[in-house]
Amino acid sequence: MVTLGVDLGGTNIKVALVDEKGNILQQASCPTNLPRPAEAVCDDIAALCHQLADGRSDVAGVGIGCPGTVDDATGMVLYSNNLDWSNFAMGPYLQERVGLPVRLANDANAAALGEALAGCARGTDSAVILTLGTGVGGGVVLGGKLLTGYTGAAAEPGHMVINDAPNAPLCTCGRRGCLEAYASATALIRMTKQAMAAHPESGLWQLATLDTVTGRTAFDGRDAGDPVAAGVVEEYTHWLAVGIANLINIFFPQVVGLSGGVANQGEALLKPLRAMVEPMVFGSAFASKHTTLTTCTLGYRAGVIGAALLARN
C-alpha cells in the first residue's frame, strides 16, 4: 500500500507517491500560480495525483500539507493567509475529484509528522519539531499522531511568550516576546544587525553589510574569532534554549528536532544549545530518560512525506 502526499506551497505544488516507510517512489510538481481560486489550485493537485496514481491499485489515500489553519475532521481550510483562502472545503472537493480519502494538516504539522515517523524521530514515541526559519513553526507528534488540538490549530509553539516585557521584540502575531521573535532566522538577523550597528569594530563587517546579513553571518563571524559575533550566537542560543526547555517541561518528548536554515549549523548550534537546555529541564537530575535534542533529516521532503504518512493514520 502506498499513499500520496501533497505539499501545497505559495510558489509550488509538490506531490509524491510514498511507501509505508516514508520513501518517495515518484514525484511531480507544478507552480501554484497564485492568486487564483481555490478550486483551480485543487484541480491541479488532482491532476498531479492522477498522474502519479495512474495504473496503480494500491494507492490508499491522499494527505495534504496546507499553509494556514485547517480542520482535518471536516476537511476545511479555515484560513490561509498565504493562499488567501478562507472556509474552503478542500477535503471534500479533492476527495470527489481524486476518488480517494483525503486528510488535511497544516504544512508545518505535516513536515513535523514526516520527521517524527520517517526522519529524525523515526521509531520514537514522541517528538517536538521546531522550524527556525522566517518564523518559528512547529509540530508535536505523540504516539505517532499529530497534536492538532480541539480547534485544529495546534501547535503554535512559536507564539509562546518567553519574555513578557514592554521592551521585548514585537512578534509578527502582534504580541511581544514570543519565541518566534527570539529564535527565528529573522530574529537572528535582527540581533546580528543590532550588534553590527553597536560595534563598528566588529569583524562581522568583513562578512556582510547591514543589507546582506543572513542567518549564517553571526555563526561565520564566531568561527572567525569575532567576539561580537560570538555574543550574538550566545544570545540567540540562550533564547532558543529557553523556548526548548519550556517545551520539554511541558511535553517531556523523546526527541526535539530542529529544522530550517539556522538548524543547518548542526552540532555548532546543538552542542552549546544542549549545554544550556539541560540545567533548565525540570527534574533532569532525577530523570532516568532524557530528551534527545537533534536536527531534522528529511529537509524540504519532510512536507510531502509527512502528508503522505498522514493519509495512513
Add this chain to the structure above:
Amino acid sequence: MVTLGVDLGGTNIKVALVDEKGNILQQASCPTNLPRPAEAVCDDIAALCHQLADGRSDVAGVGIGCPGTVDDATGMVLYSNNLDWSNFAMGPYLQERVGLPVRLANDANAAALGEALAGCARGTDSAVILTLGTGVGGGVVLGGKLLTGYTGAAAEPGHMVINDAPNAPLCTCGRRGCLEAYASATALIRMTKQAMAAHPESGLWQLATLDTVTGRTAFDGRDAGDPVAAGVVEEYTHWLAVGIANLINIFFPQVVGLSGGVANQGEALLKPLRAMVEPMVFGSAFASKHTTLTTCTLGYRAGVIGAALLARN
C-alpha cells in the same frame, strides 16, 4: 466494573471505590505517618484496598496518584521529594499485595485526569488543568489519556518561563520567571505583600498584616474598592493569562480548567482572565472553535477519582 483510586499525600492516604462515571461509592483513609519506609506505607495502602474491595468480584484494578516523578510503564516511583522515596518499585510491590493490576501517575496528573474525565472537562476531547496552589501544578489530557511524555514526567507547565529576565522572581525550581513564580497562590501573596509595603495608605492593611496575607486578601481588597488591591489582582491575572495563552497556543485544548485556592474566586477571576487571554490566542479571530476557560468541579476528590479512572485506561 469498579476500580480503586489512591491519593497518596504527605499527610493522609485516601482510597476510594469508584464507578465508571467517576462516582465515589465508598472511601477510606489513614495517616501517611511519614517518615517511614515505602513498603510500610504501601502495606497500609494495600490494607485500605482490601477493606474497600472486600466481598466484591468486580474490582478491576488500582490507580495511584503519587507526589513526585513516576514511570507508569515500570511502576517505579523515580523520585518523590514529599515522601523522601527514590527508585521504589511501587507498582509491582502493591500489585503483589493487592492482587490487582496497578497503574501509577503523578498526583497532579491523576487529579487532572479526574477533572478531564469526570469533572470540568467531562465529555470533551482535550483539557489542560492548572492547579494554582503553593506551586502551579498541572496535567494535560488528550483523547482521554494523560500526557506523561517519554520520561514520564510531563507535564510541568508551572516550569514554563514566561519572563526570562534577570529581575524576574525566583522559582522553587531554581530558575527565574517561571509561570509558578507568577501564578501560584504563593506568588499572589508575595505580590500582595509587596504592594502593601509600597502603599501604607492601602485598604489592604485593614484586611491583613504582612503575616496574615492569603491568596484571598488582594481579591477581598479589590472588592472593597481599594485601588492598590485592584492593581495586584490585575497584575496577577495578567501573568496567569500569559501562561494560559501560551498553553492554548501549544495545545489548543477544548478546556482549560483551573483548580486550587485561587480558583475559588470563580467568575471574579475568570471573567477578567478570559478578556485578557482571548487577544493573546494565536489566530483566535479566524478560529471556528475556542477553548473554554473554566474552574474545576471535583475539588479535593479529583485525585482519588482520577487515580481510579486511570486504572480503567
